[in-house]
Amino acid sequence: MRDQRAPAALDVDFRRVFDTSPTAYLVLDRDLVVVEVNAAYVALVGRDREELVGRPLFEAFPPDPAAVDEQGRHPLQVALERVRDTGRSQVVPLAKYDVDVPGGGRAERFWSLTLVALPGRDGGPGLVLERVEDVTAYVAERRARGRDTGGEAPLPEHVEALEADLYVRLQELVAAQEARDVAARRVAGLGEVALRLTSAESVQDLERIVLAQGPQVLGAAGGALFTRDEAGGWRVSAAALGEHVQDRYQHLPFDSPLAGPWVARTGRRLLLPTRASGVAFHPSMAAAYADTQRDAWAILPLTVREECVGALAVSWVEERTFDADELELLDSLAAQCAQALDRLMALRAEREAAAVAARTSETLQRSLLSAPPQPAGLEVAVRYVPAARATQVGGDWYDAFVQRSGETVVVIGDVVGHDIEAAAAMGQLRAMLRGIAVTTPASPAELVRAVDRAIDTLELPTVATGLVARVERVPGEPDGDDRVVRWSNAGHLPPLVAHPDGSVTQLAGERTNLLLGINPEAERDEWTADLAAGSVLFLYTDGLVERRGESVPLGIEALRARLAASAGAPLEEVCDDVLDAMLPPHPEDDVAVVAIRVHRAGDPALADRAPASPAAEERTGAPRDAGDPGAAGPGADRRTLRVPAVPQSAHTSRHWVVGVAREHGAGDPTLALAKLLTSEVVTNAVKYGLVRELVAVTVTCAAGSITVSVQDDNPDAPVVKHARREDTGGRGMELVERFAEAWGTDVSAAGKGVWFRLRLDRPTVHDPGTGPGPVSPP
Template sequence: MQRVPDVSHVDLAAVFDVLPTPYAVLDTDLRFVAVNRAFLESSGRPRHELIGRLVFDVFPDNPDDPGTHATANLEASLRRVLRTGRPDTMPLQRYDVADPDGVFRPCWWSPVNAPVLDEAGRVVLLLHRTENVTRYVTERQAQRFDPGVDLYDDPEDRYRAEADLYVRGQELRAALTAEAVLVERLAGTVQVALQLSGAQSVAELTDIVIGSGLGVLGAGGGAVAVRTPEGDALELTLTDSLGERARRTFQRVPLGSPLPVAVAAATGEVVVLRDVEAALGFTPQMQEVVTSTGLGTWVSLPLQAAGRSVGGLTIGWRDPQDFTDRDFELMRAYAGQCAQSLAALQAHEQERRVAGEQRRLSEALQRSLLTAPFEPDHLQIAVRYLPAAAEAQIGGDWYDCFLPPSGTTTLVVGDVAGHDRDAAAAMGQVRNLLRGVSIALGEPPASVLAALDRAMHHLGVGVIATAVLAQVEQSPAEKAAGLRTLRWSNAGHPPPVLIAPDGTARLLQAQPDMLLGLDPDAERADHATALEPGSTVVLYTDGLVERRDAPLQDGLEWLRATLEQLHHLSAEELCDALLARLDGSPEDDVALLVLRAHPEDGPRPAEAGPQVLPPAAPGAAPPVVQP
């Protein structure tokens, strides 16, 4: 007997919030009680604008297109659920939604409303589930004029396929009658359809189909046949009930095989073998099928989606069957659900493979630029890069440190907008351009950033970026006193943090200048502060302090307070400890650079490691390191 897992400890509110499909809970007055994150993202509204408000006050009809009757149709569905206590699936509904600026944009939705009942069977809440299928409807309309459109080449395949699943669900319900056996099969099929919509891989989908679905149809066993990428063969996953011999023999069959499942997949026709005699008369190869499985009656259906074959579904029974039209309608609807889920998953897996390749290329590019820092005498530099939690995306965050000919230690942390290979490539352009400008000019940070902005404009580097550029300076008088000066300029970036030798941390806040890439003539300012021996400077990107549900100032204060707690650690240890204090995985990439200024009246501390200088150009004199 299969063990039922104990889910009593599961936080169902947390599960509701992370469901990938938009859901909202309404009270019986049709006011919002709860919404999940997917609903917030789909609707474009913050949570505080929804909770406690009437649904139609938040989402009114488009005054320029009242003919859609969107609010009236939705209210009618919700009232039916309140009146009957049964779920109500609406047809695809055009329901335009206003942008934050008040402009309505055309939207199509696939809504389902369901009751939440108390112990007495009374409706106490309404569950509203909806999916934005605007792109799906748009492409369906385009397909009327262009039959060559393939719905599954677009990254939104899963959403469009899910909309198709609901249409298939409508067909499935229409195929059933009031007979008890069909009602039971419907209930089981709906459960299987829900499982199919949550499948994360083709292997998981086939497990659901053969493990749960075929039993719903009262079958003794069966198989899902998935067309190979080459298209010339089918890979079969068989139920355990068919036996090991059948699984070995029919694991893979050519598409041109005379077996019923191959014929169905190749021709798009349903193959029905009502008894052993019909099976053996179809092709001599069915003798091995009947012998190895013990099943004599077979129905094989094609699995098709968007006009293309993705495989076949074959179902077997031990005894002869007297199939009715309703039986075939049920099997076709079930095969349609399987085909849509399978096609969507194949498209999604292809998308993930492509995205994975792109991510690896971007990561290789970014890692090649985020090299280990040099270590000037009595200055220790530690760096870290932490990718965002979402699929470990690589983007435009970077750190850098280098020595211009003057020998002034130069530090940079910046962020080019974006989270893909284009952002990583643009980051490489900006980073290297900044290096060249700084080395060529030999000017303070503000002048370097201003020149970088002009160079980006004239060279057509069409990106927007933020950055902090800092230089560690030391005049002869400062060297005699054991002091240094930190000079920096801020182009729209979060402020650096300075930790004093006594552990007190403060934000080096000044009015930030304009972001890079907006105005090549923008004025930029330098700022300076004393850098005492034992001081630490922390530069970082916004992924360290920005949180979706909290103001930026809260994140900055968290950083300042945390650095005070960690000030006693070495630069390397401080980096690791600071990243470990993050509450979960970051929502954005994090680039981190920590500079520790050690006293110069003694040998270089052991914690700083050996001195490492950047390589000199061939034939050039070694750089003169000031600090």
């Protein structure tokens, strides 16, 4: 394979070229002040450089008063200003401009001038370059021969040669100036392409930038980009050549004989300056020429680290010959495209790997964060909210269980890190602490110390914060309602207690203990505080109170205020209210929360409370009744969650449904409605469904929609009530009717299932109008 590398750029000292040129040059700024002169110019005019640089030209060389116009401007000044303002070069073949001579007086002089505009960085007027040649001798000789012959005489050969040489040099200068302008525009254009490529976030962005701007910079008539597709062939982007071309060639097999795939396979540049050359390359190219109506093609490999990742094709309407400068620009464009494509492919791979790791981490976390127990006299509520960014899912965790002594233990912690390793370490710590706690009567400080030593003994590379709290009965009051909380804190944020009188205090010890995983022999302190009946103990991780640019103490104060405002509500609502108020729409960190309320005997919230059992999820792809809108056909994802028939199951169910919907790409409007409607339907099932033990919540995602069905034991169909403004309830099925795309009821002897359906890509949460109502008979 021929080496296609561009030759190394020449190291040219242009200042030296200017200074040593035998031709006199003068550079003026836009005010016609002398910026620079070279040695040849200084010698020509007999002045020192220091006398000229920094002075206005017509101050350094005053014009003949008889030669200026009414505005005091010499014709040479007018010509210079015209070149400066229009940007167009001008040749002054013969200009009379007398100069001062030493000792006084003026000498008649004639000059041949070339005036060239040099644009500024912004493209506007900039400098003026003046090439100067003294032709006084030429004029004098012509005058002398005219006097001798009584008229105009034929020019001497050397004068004719001088004129011819001046003309040729002028033409060369004009051509060089035009070539320089074209090259400058192309280089600037490629720079703009390179700059825009740095902002590309997808292969589609890259295609739009390269194919819209690249050919234009090169004076071409469109192009195409060839990249690998998921099937192993070539994905072709050629919309700039017409929709019919894009439709016909958008996917090509890997071994296609066409020029683009061949270059992408071989990594070799291919130039097809004529149709004949393309058909000679392969006969199938004839159809491509007919479809594109482009007669000249340059196809460049996109090579990164000696690996070809695709090809870039640039086309022209007419046949052409490619010169070295043009090929260098083509290679440069291809190199920029290849680097950007390689970056985007790596970025896509990183995102896919991060998404997989995040899903694994979250699944691991959720599998370990089980439903809490509900001990006598206490109510426990838990929450876990993953970070919005997949890469930030980490090691926040909670636990709640009852020791053999009958005392309730709650744990909260945060493993350092935001990846699957952090989630795995969280699982290990949780398992160790739970295993020690349920088999021994260890106190919170003893549990923290035992886990810290286990980390050291097992050589686990883990550092974590952790807080273990045990809610105990008041000594000597085995039947009393009040409780005592005993806790040990390993570098975690202090818990809060909302007291019955409305105040909220921090549980902070006299000193701070080390995090877990640093020193197995570190001292572990233990503290106690009273929990009067009606109090709420609130544990949380830093994601709830930590914000970029804000201090954690301010976050804790905000949490304290929010907890004080909502502590009188049911515990599940307290947790929801705090999370809704404290968390942004897209949390940057995951959050875990544990809340415990100490109830008074006879509290209505404890009446008829069913024993809590962990929610169980089942998955199946088996089809159901063909008339069921939630039937799981081929490719459908159907899952069932069974939850206890208790009010807090509405929260568990709605967050589970939202999680499934999010997995299937549901937008924010759909997630918000799924959360709202699931909560209403599950609440109805718990209140009126005659459920003995468990409520079954089934989700089916298929054909761009999510269907949620809630099964209870009451065969009576729900009634849609239109609540009055002052009513505090009764709006559940009204909301379902109002917001669901479709809903209905499946009644059987065993009970009924109430279902609703939402589009995954629903654009807004606004009322879509009167819905279709139940599609199954009541």
